[in-house]
Amino acid sequence: MNLDFIERLQRITLTSEEGEVITVRSDHREKILEECNLILIGRFFTAKPINLCAAKNLLRSVWKFGQDLKITDVGDGLIQFKFAMESQLLWVINNGPWSFDNHILLLRRWEKGMTTFSVQFLHIPIWVQIWGLPFDLINVEASRDIGSGIGCVVDIYCKAISSEQTYFFRIQVEMPIDKPIRRGALVISPEGDKYG
Incomplete structure (x- = not known):
């Protein structure tokens, strides 16, 4: 690199205009x-x-x-x-x-004030299928409790619970993206019976 250029670059200073505030109009x-x-x-x-x-x-x-x-x-x-x-x-x-x-x-x-440098992705919504529960635990209340044990409940697919064929039900939960997804979990009924 040219030494003359480096010396000129080192002498660069901010102008007084660079400290001024620029106001954006709010017409629209x-x-x-x-x-x-x-x-x-x-x-x-x-x-x-x-x-x-x-x-x-x-x-x-x-x-x-x-x-x-x-x-x-x-x-x-x-x-x-x-x-x-x-x-x-x-x-x-x-x-x-x-x-x-x-x-x-x-x-x-989008959120007001969001910039390319401030956007963070901390969670991802995923659908979780719950299989093998006894019939008395295939309901919205149990679904919410199970979903809360996995992550933050976003939605429960109620059609599966109220349909004529209920093999499993689905819960949408928000999971932290830095946390591994669980492949299974033990579920305990209100009476203390364990299923998993």
């Missing part, structure tokens, strides 16, 4: 915030590079929102999903988790 702020409420921020849970173009095409195909869905690479491995309607956003959240090339897509809703 309400509309902008309303649109931002229809955004999910995502990241694939992997250290490997992802073919983002192929991932976008697959998600567009599976989610079937056509041009209503805007998918944008916002840097640092983050993807912004902008929906036209709240119902579309909720459908994606409620029907996940989603994956591409065996890599889970972590998603979270």
Whole structure:
């Protein structure tokens, strides 16, 4: 590197303008915030590079929102999903988790003040199947208790509990992404009987 260039670089100082505050006008702020409420921020849970173009095409195909869905690479491995309607956003959240090339897509809703550098993904919602319980424990109350023992309960698939064929039931729980998923657990009934 040229020594003259290094000397000039070392003499650079901040100008007085750099300490000034820049205020952003709020002319259309309400509309902008309303649109931002229809955004999910995502990241694939992997250290490997992802073919983002192929991932976008697959998600567009599976989610079937056509041009209503805007998918944008916002840097640092983050993807912004902008929906036209709240119902579309909720459908994606409620029907996940989603994956591409065996890599889970972590998603979270936009929050005011969120930046590329501040987005954190700490939990992932997963569906857990519960098999082999006695008939008297196949109910919503027991499902909630079992789900709470695994993680934070998001949803219980009640159709399985009330259907004509109930072999198992499903609970959606939020799990910390740094915690291994349990393959099984012992369940104890109110009378102390153990099942597992």
